[in-house]
Amino acid sequence: MNFDSAIHSRDSLVRGARRIAALVLATVLVAGCGGGAGGGGEAAQDQVYLIKFPHVTAPGTPKGQAAQRFKELAEARFPGRVVVEVYPSSQLMNDDDSLEALAFGEIQMIAVSLSKFDRLTHSYQVFDLPFLFPSLEAVEAFQASPAGRATLTEIADRGFLGLAFWHNGMKQLSGPLPLQMPEDADGLKFRIMESDVLQAQVLQIGGSPQKMAYGEVYQALQTGAIDAQENTWSNIYSSKFYEVQPYITDSNHGYIGYLVAVNPQFWQSLPDDIRVGLEEVMADVTAWGNARSAEINQQARANIAESGRSEIIELSPEELAAWQEAMRPVWDQFSDDIGADLIDAAIASRP
Ligand code: LMR
Numbered sequence: 001m002n003f004d005s006a007i008h009s010r011d012s013l014v015r016g017a018r019r020i021a022a023l024v025l026a027t028v029l030v031a032g033c034g035g036g037a038g039g040g041g042e043a044a045q046d047q048v049y050l051i052k053f054p055h056v057t058a059p060g061t062p063k064g065q066a067a068q069r070f071k072e073l074a075e076a077r078f079p080g081r082v083v084v085e086v087y088p089s090s091q092l093m094n095d096d097d098s099l100e101a102l103a104f105g106e107i108q109m110i111a112v113s114l115s116k117f118d119r120l121t122h123s124y125q126v127f128d129l130p131f132l133f134p135s136l137e138a139v140e141a142f143q144a145s146p147a148g149r150a151t152l153t154e155i156a157d158r159g160f161l162g163l164a165f166w167h168n169g170m171k172q173l174s175g176p177l178p179l180q181m182p183e184d185a186d187g188l189k190f191r192i193m194e195s196d197v198l199q200a201q202v203l204q205i206g207g208s209p210q211k212m213a214y215g216e217v218y219q220a221l222q223t224g225a226i227d228a229q230e231n232t233w234s235n236i237y238s239s240k241f242y243e244v245q246p247y248i249t250d251s252n253h254g255y256i257g258y259l260v261a262v263n264p265q266f267w268q269s270l271p272d273d274i275r276v277g278l279e280e281v282m283a284d285v286t287a288w289g290n291a292r293s294a295e296i297n298q299q300a301r302a303n304i305a306e307s308g309r310s311e312i313i314e315l316s317p318e319e320l321a322a323w324q325e326a327m328r329p330v331w332d333q334f335s336d337d338i339g340a341d342l343i344d345a346a347i348a349s350r351p
Contacts (some may be wrong), residue, residue, distance in 0.1 A: 051084045053109040054092035054101075056214045058238035062168050062296050062311045063111050063258060064088050066289030073281045077205060078274060084109075085264035086087050090215035096194065102263050111166055111258040115195035122337040123151045126346055129334065130327035136294055138166055139255050140349045147345035151180045152259075163263040163279065168232045168256040169297035174245035175228035182206070182326035191229040192218050196201075201254075201332045203325075214239075220274060232256050234293075237300035241330050242310040249313040250301075251323060260286075270295040 053071070057063045071084035093101060101107045107314050114124040126132065132139045133139045142148040143316070152162040175180045175188060186206035191197040194211045210226055213287035214235075220226045221244040229241065235256070236242050260282065267275060303308055335343060 022051040030314075040204070044089040045081075048080065049078075049082050049270060051082065051109050052089040052107040052218055053111075054090075054094075054098055054107055056090040057088065057096055059088045060233045060296070061238050062289055062293035063166060064238075065142070065292065065296070066285055067111060069288060070218055070281060070285045071302075073285060074278055077277050077281055079207075083276060090213075091250070096213065099160075102261065105263060105266060107259065107345060108266055109262050110160075111260045113168075113193055114165075114257055114259055115193040115198060117155065117160075117197055117259065120155045120160065122334075123154055123157050123238050123342060124259070125195070125334055126196045127255050127257060128195050128201070129280040129343065129346075130201050130332050131324045131344055132331070132343070133255050134252075134350065136169065136255075136290075138222070138346075139167065139257060141349040141351050142346045145343055145345055145349045148349070150328040150350040151342075154194050155261075156264050158261060158332065160259070160261040161267055162259050162261050163282045164183060166260055166286060167260045167290045168258065169234060169293055171230045171232055171254040171256055172236065173228065173230050173251050173253065174236060174241060174248040174310070174327045176246060178229070178247045178311070179249040179251075180313060180319055181322055185228070189225075191226045196333055197330060198254075200333050201327050204330055205326050217241065218244065230254065233297040233300040233304065237304050242304045242307065246310055247313055248304065248310050249315065251315065252322060253327065272310075307345055 027293060031038070049313070051074070053064055053067055055067055059065070067086045067088070072088050074082050074084050088237065092098075092107075095110075095112045098107060098110045098112060099116070102110050114127045117124045127139070141151075152165065154162070156162070173185075173187070177184060179185055184203045185202075188207045188340065190207045190209050192200045192202060192209045193210045193214075199209040199211070210220075212220060212226070217226075217229060218239055218241060221229065221241060230238075230253070236245070238246060242248065270278070301312070305312055331343065
């Protein structure tokens with residue numbers, strides 16, 4: 001092991017241990033907190049409540065716009081009492097670190113991709129199953145169903161109280177060559193989010209999956225450390241992946257959406273009027289943001305097409321069926337972990 005990799009593995013160990021400590025701590029705090037009858041109760045009128053809200057995408061993405069709107073509406077509703085600091089583009093930290101920081105109370109709100117909660121629950125793996133959701137409408141119908149709604153607060157007892165699901169959009173594949181058929185992916189190194197389902201999906205098409213933080217993807221593509229990746233149009237555009245990926249396949253094979261979560265202990269400690277008011281603001285922002293996400297992604301697609309930097313590959317019905325067939329075994333692989341009932345509920349809520 002060379003010096004760099006020794007340092008890297010030591011850092012990973014330290015970070016891993018810290019993360020486990022954070023999750024244990026969060027669980028203990030949540031258990032000890034018990035929600036408190038009536039919530040936060042009395043607080044000095046001049047106390048200012050600061051919500052630090054870091055995320056990894058650019059300000060113009062669906063998440064970037066929704067986070068900014070949450071800030072504006074929350075501060076307008078509680079002038080001088082609530083301050084929301086939004087840190088976009090991995091400025092403050094990456095997603096993995098934000099899970100830990102929320103548990104430690106260093107930040108107060110996150111909107112992390114559902115794919116990245118693998119360690120905390122298997123339920124959200126349903127959102128990663130390839131071709132399960134034909135559209136954002138299908139995702140939305142599932143999230144609004146009783147089974148989908150129940151997953152929102154499922155990890156509250158582990159330190160992550162879900163307030164909302166926010167959409168980004170449907171994922172596309174990009175690479176150094178036209179990914180027209182699954183065989184074209186053979187041997188390519190694909191960057192994926194930290195998800196075992198996505199790892200299985202890439203293996204299924206003969207690729208080599210590499211889990212990597214979002215903020216490192218552009219450089220890894222540029223230097224050839226990875227060959228390919230999957231993401232939404234808005235992420236591919238705003239993070240300039242299209243400048244270093246000559247081909248993007250319009251595959252819509254999966255979904256990226258977020259759990260907007262807070263630390264339950266922090267949330268319960270807020271005065272009742274503020275907590276309830278912020279939940280109303282969150283509901284408004286969620287409806288506003290989710291209604292715009294498809295349009296933001298379509299605009300990003302149009303911008304990429306116009307740039308001429310990347311060729312957009314369309315799939316014929318037969319080619320699309322070949323991708324669906326190639327990736328489909330992943331469903332069976334993860335059906336027990338996720339729960340067949342949840343997968344069935346997702347299928348049943350297709351519009
Ligand atoms: C990714 O890591 O590709 C996404 O989770 C980024 C995001 O937050 O949309």
